[in-house]
Amino acid sequence: MGSTSTKIKLRTSDQKVFEVEKAVAVQSQTIKYIYENGCPDSVIHVHSVSGDILSKILDYCKKHVNSAAGKEDISPEELYEWDANFVKVDQNTLFDLILAANCLKIESLLDLTCQTVANMIKGKRPEEIRTTFNIKNDYTIEAEEAVRRENKWAFDMLGGVGTMVIEELADDTMSKCVTNTKSRVCVIAANQIVMMRSISKLANKKSIDVYKQPQNPTTPRIKESVKQRNVGTGFIELFFHFKCKM
């Protein structure tokens, strides 16, 4: 059988030919299948992938094969860093990578790139996502409103007794939550109730000092400020900032 230094030739959509080690190329399940079931000596066509993209993909595969085989002295953290830098590319390249990883069936690369896209989506409002990804909005205003209402359940606050919970706010962090203007805020930190405040009382203030009751009564009282801004349609965003008061 072939040794690990067997080379496989790959031809891309723009007629570039790459010669790579078999161990690297078979990271792609598609190439592996073709190699094992087709003609191992001839060139494998990867029609849907361009030279630039394949070159990047082969870098990825090589890095991962070498690190797994111990050929490269790289710790898991360093590999993670390398992956993070690998996906710092423009959007077009990122999506080309996704399409190629999907077509070539390289699961770890597909996961990595999809997670990158997911991270670009997190925390953004729909308008921001549309802008980031140049997505066309084909809703009418009424239709979009209907969709918003249909999905409201996912954003309803916990409790059902008119209180909303923001959990685990650490000292000195800015934590934000979006809350319905009718509800009360019940801030829980370190499993202790901090304060219950009616939102309507907060509504007219720019910032408020709310005293936190520490879990251990001997720690100093902590003062936090609450800033808020309207995000429209009966919701406000609250920013909680904790600071320690000695």
Add this chain to the structure above:
Amino acid sequence: MGASLSNLTEGSNGTAMGPGLGDIPESCVACVFTYLTPPEICNLARLNRAFRGAASSDSVWEMKLPSNYQDLLDLVPPERYQNLSKKDIFALLSRPVPFDDGNKEVWLDRVTGRVCMAISAKGMAITGIDDRRYWNWVSTEESRFHTVAYLQQIWWFEVDGVVKFPLPADIYTLSFRLHLGRFSKRLGRRVSSFEHTHGWDIKPVTFELSTCDGQLASCEHYLDDTEQDYDNGNHKRGCWIDYKVGEFIVNDSEPVTEVRFSVKQIDCTHSKGGLCVDSVFIIPTDLKERKRKGMLK
């Protein structure tokens, strides 16, 4: 494979650019969705019609439901969940589902899809609950069960409970929700009164939990501050406090998990009183301790 959300990307001058989020095939979109939480996926439904379709697909939501979600659905009358898509099932189960005559509730956390549970004081065995000299039931909106047990005064303070439920595999934290003092609304403001509150600073109460497979946890807490701690103000009075009893591990939803829990202070040399017992929460430990940075993340 499959359809793609194509023709939905446009450059700033209206011409088509390279592939964008709208051009990747459904399977890749599904892969992106595995890294998003349910609220984030629902957010995407507002982008355009094609995303609404992708964000509603059963395969995406099946992954967000716990593996034994059918056990939760069994608590709901069948007509309410027949013909529902997996997304709607998730929505249904993310609201508290009562069982055991309404004394217990179970629900899925909206962000992670993990199972949480609350058990009302009404579902627990409280020593002396029938004697109005000791205990009273108080209606209040501050409890998700709308009733709490208020202790006026007693020597033998014991509250026991048990729950049997097919919890999915996870590590759970059990906690008691207690309030020192009674509370009421006067002229629209919430007021606490401690007329009956006494005895909790003398000896601690003991919290315990045990599971049928032999896991045990217990701890002790003083429910009230002693006099010398008053300098900083008494922080234990007048608010609801979740006392963590401990953690237990569930390896599988079968066999069904049974957990017993209790809070006791049975030293009869001193009486105690002025305490509200609301409920017990069983919440996945990660959920309770994770730092959340806003609701949409």
